[in-house]
Amino acid sequence: MKGEFEEPLRDLNPRQLSLRTYFSGNERLTIQDFSKIHPNVARRTLIRDLDNLVEKGLLKRHGVKRGTYYTLANI
Numbered sequence: 774m775k776g777e778f779e780e781p782l783r784d785l786n787p788r789q790l791s792l793r794t795y796f797s798g799n800e801r802l803t804i805q806d807f808s809k810i811h812p813n814v815a816r817r818t819l820i821r822d823l824d825n826l827v828e829k830g831l832l833k834r835h836g837v838k839r840g841t842y843y844t845l846a847n848i
Contacts, residue, residue: 784829785826786822788807788810788811788814788818788819788822789822789825789826791810791811792807792826792832795810796845800844801835801842801843801844802823802832802842802843802844803841803842803843804816804819804820804823804841807819807822807823823843826843827843830846831845831846832844832845832846833845833846833847
C-alpha cells in the first residue's frame with residue numbers, strides 16, 4: 774500500500790514536493806500561498822505545477838479564477 778502512494782511522488786519536482794510539508798499543517802492551498810513559499814518562481818510556473826498535481830490525482834481543485842484553492846485528493 775505504501776508503494777502505491779509513493780509511486781506518483783517519484784516524478785514530482787522540488788516545488789511540488791515542498792507541498793507535502795505545507796499540507797501537514799494546512800488543509801487548503803491558494804496560488805498566493807504557493808507564491809509565498811516560492812517567491813522567485815513565476816506565477817504561471819506555479820500554476821502549471823498545481824495543474825500537474827491535479828492531473829496526477831494528488832490534489833483536487835476547488836473554484837475558478839481568483840477563488841481557486843487546492844486540497845489533498847482522497848488517495
